[in-house]
Amino acid sequence: MDQETTSTARRRGTGVTEDAIEQIRDLVASGEWGPGTRLPRETDLAKQLGLSRNSLREAVRALSLARVLEVRQGDGTYVSSLEPGELLEPTLSATHLLRGRTVLELFEVRRMLEPGAAAMAALRADAEVIAALRTELDRMIAAGNRADELVQADAAFHDVIARAPGNGVLRALLRSLSTSTVRARLWHGIADRGALDLAREEHARIYNAIAVGDADLARAATLLHIVTNETWLREHLGPADDVPLDGD
């Protein structure tokens, strides 16, 4: 018995494992396997898809890293929740690997999104949102110059804004656009140049604008804040990171 493939081009995507990945993804995309669906056990699924268990496991592992599947040892393999927060989590890992000028590209995109998110947060002026922002702002003040605490409070502060519009995709993307490594680098830079008070002031302005429900002001304050960081980062990108562009 010759398992002749459907004469696909020798491009990307040949091989039984790659086929299995596609087939499983199609089953999920078509809705046949909805969120939480339990997959057949590896032995059966392998037989069903016509490949060995080892090869199938490669497919499952790949889809597991992509957060499409969720594998629980001793239990079984399930389709994930398929929520934006889940499916876009790998995007965060991806942006973590970007370097050089592409880090600035992250900031440029963030600059296009987060001011809008802050404006929406101000429009609702939700009491919980305001309280959460206040908490992180206080944490930021109490943190002194401890970088790790500052980074955490900063991340939490911006995440409150990111989730205020109630859009899971927006929240996940904003998360991906400000990686922890860059955030850490920024706060160390802020501390080194003694600009902690300015940084806290910028956050306070955003907080105040949202607290009083001023959307325009929230948008402006957020934009200014992001550009402050973007500018500093642009000037302090190590020359090693400054990869020369070769024409496309």
Next chain:
Amino acid sequence: MDQETTSTARRRGTGVTEDAIEQIRDLVASGEWGPGTRLPRETDLAKQLGLSRNSLREAVRALSLARVLEVRQGDGTYVSSLEPGELLEPTLSATHLLRGRTVLELFEVRRMLEPGAAAMAALRADAEVIAALRTELDRMIAAGNRADELVQADAAFHDVIARAPGNGVLRALLRSLSTSTVRARLWHGIADRGALDLAREEHARIYNAIAVGDADLARAATLLHIVTNETWLREHLGPADDVPLDGD
């Protein structure tokens, strides 16, 4: 307070394969393995990381799907280019699996990004960009009511705008935010209600605004265009897709 993250309640990340994934990713993130680096052959790398060849293959396959590694049979395994267009390609596959209200979330985010991209395109008023837009606009007109051709021209048209700002992250994200399935659905809807001329007119307005270098107009025309589609999609989301929101 913060939900997920931090706490290791569910032991995600145990196991030799998961460890290998993390180790390889760290080597790439640290820059030790830069773009294009050739990895040791599977046998050696497995020995080096202290796991079997099969388990290592699972790790490599997963990172290959994530576009961090690139495997070439008979040759070897290499670190990818690590460019945004490469690393953010899985994000497109991810958004392809979103359904129901989360599809509208994609549109909301796109609405925050693409008008800005169109404005930037207008600011430059690059001759090549204008010509490329014209080409796709003509294609869209010549396509009649053939949906596949319309979808392709439409995708190409918006991609010209997406890449005009010269930001790879922005381009990749805009690509991810408008999936081919939704695009196909939209054009079929447009054809069904006999709104092909309106759709072409909206594209023509965007084209004209960019061609004359009017950034404000380009921004407005793009926003209107996206909202047209967003509104239609909101009204035509199958009731089955209309998942009830439970408060979080």
Next chain:
DNA sequence: CAGTATTTGTTCGTATGTATA
């Protein structure tokens, strides 16, 4: 609280397909 069945995790050995010199 056992003990047992079920399911994924991991390894080894071996054979085959593919690109390159």
Next chain:
DNA sequence: GTATACATACGAACAAATACT
């Protein structure tokens, strides 16, 4: 055309974690 180096694939066996009775 041949040799070599490498990834691809399979099957079987045992370990570890979980579920169930």
